[in-house]
Amino acid sequence: MMLPPTLSRSTHSSLRVVTIVVALCWLLVFFDGLDMFIYGAALPDMLVDSTLGLKPSSAGDVGSVATFGMLVGALTAGLATDRIGRKRVLLLCCALFSVASGLCAVAPDVTTFGAARLIAGLGLGGLLPTAIALVAEYAPEGRRNFLIGVLMTAHHAGGIAASTLGLWLLEDFGWRTVFFIGVIPLLVAVPLVGKFMPESLAFLVNKGRIPAAERIAQRYGLATPAAETVGDGAPRKAVLAQLFSRKRWQVTILFWLTSFAGLLLVYGVSTWLPSLMRAEGYNLGSSLAFLLVINGGGIVGMFIAGKIADRFGPVRVATIWFALTAASVYSLGAHLALAATYVLVFAAGIFLFSAQTMVYAAVAHVYPTSSRATAIGWTTGIGRFGAVFGPWMGGQLFATGNQGWGFGIFAVAAVFATGMLLVLSLLAAKSRNGSAKDAEFSNREHSLTV
Structure with missing residues (x-):
């Protein structure tokens, strides 16, 4: 590609x-x-x-x-x-x-x-x-x-x-x-x-x-x-079919699964963060302030992640960012001093939101012009199922009195996203070693070519 x-x-x-x-x-x-x-x-x-x-x-x-x-x-x-x-x-x-x-x-x-x-x-x-x-x-x-x-x-x-x-x-x-x-x-x-x-x-x-x-x-x-040429000069396929060609279908599925977990995190944590923090013993005012702090971290994280990804590639950055999201979100379950908690929430915002954005950036690299918007749209669309499931799951935890598990379960979603991207990296490395025409990562071009 x-x-x-x-x-x-x-x-x-x-x-x-x-x-x-x-x-x-x-x-x-x-x-x-x-x-x-x-x-x-x-x-x-x-x-x-x-x-x-x-x-x-x-x-x-x-x-x-x-x-x-x-x-x-x-x-x-x-x-x-x-x-x-x-x-x-x-x-x-x-x-x-x-x-x-x-x-x-x-x-x-x-x-x-x-x-x-x-x-x-x-x-x-x-x-x-x-x-x-x-x-x-x-x-x-x-x-x-x-x-x-x-x-x-x-x-x-x-x-x-x-x-x-x-x-x-x-x-x-x-x-x-x-x-x-x-x-x-x-x-x-x-x-x-x-x-x-x-x-x-x-x-x-x-x-x-x-x-x-x-x-x-x-x-x-x-x-x-x-x-642009698609494939090896083969006739252009239907746009959606290009996402599932012989060399792309595995990459497409892995991106979809990552996006599902990523938007589950984004919407789940954004919806339930104040309530989960109150359940950990913080007062209402602090709990609402945490929502502003995590979004502030999200803005800073976009600049940091984008800059680093231009050097090392969006897939690699997204993988590390999801792993750091898992660690920071899980740590929110520990009741710390208020100042330390604000720092931790800000850090969680840096990694949480920009990890998902780097998934979109990676998709924008992988697919050709003829199917790029479709690939990003479907990656976002499949992720919307996670956007629905995350807030629903948080509500079920509160309804059953298990809100104490909330940060741990959201951390598991981040670990899952990390795992999907690691599989994607291994798949690309295997393809690179097997054939120059298959998927490969390029540290210089920061892209997948499949």
């Missing part, structure tokens, strides 16, 4: 287009994170609004509907992206969750609100893998993992913004106001992306749209990439 040809890195114009792509994708993912977390921030106020009729028993169902929409969006958007282009899908996904947020703001009842959250989930689930694919295709070699890490800081920034908006607006203006805020991307981000975001050059070339690719390349001083 060939990675797309490297674009020109020497001109000022090439730096300009990378900056434009990363900045616009960052803005989109920021709004994605804001919309995703705004429901949790607004939920307490919604539960006391008798006109809406939302009950605690149905609040979880509404959240699950949105998660299901994200799963479907991730699985389908990748296929659409590899057919109609990155830019169009980004615009569609952003418009979907923005319009849906407006529908949430005016929803007269729970059923309408839940339907709007389902629509929002479709857009939210499809936007992230598409943005990762586009950034990966414009990022210079040696900076790709770092820039994907930078992109993913936007998700945490959006989550923090959702909490901040909740504090500022809910008490004085009510929960509908925060959902009206979610319409802003339609008015700001969509026009900016429509006007300034370039389509992927490699995608255009592979679709035979050479004049369009040449216009973009000329505008930004880039080299037009050559058409």
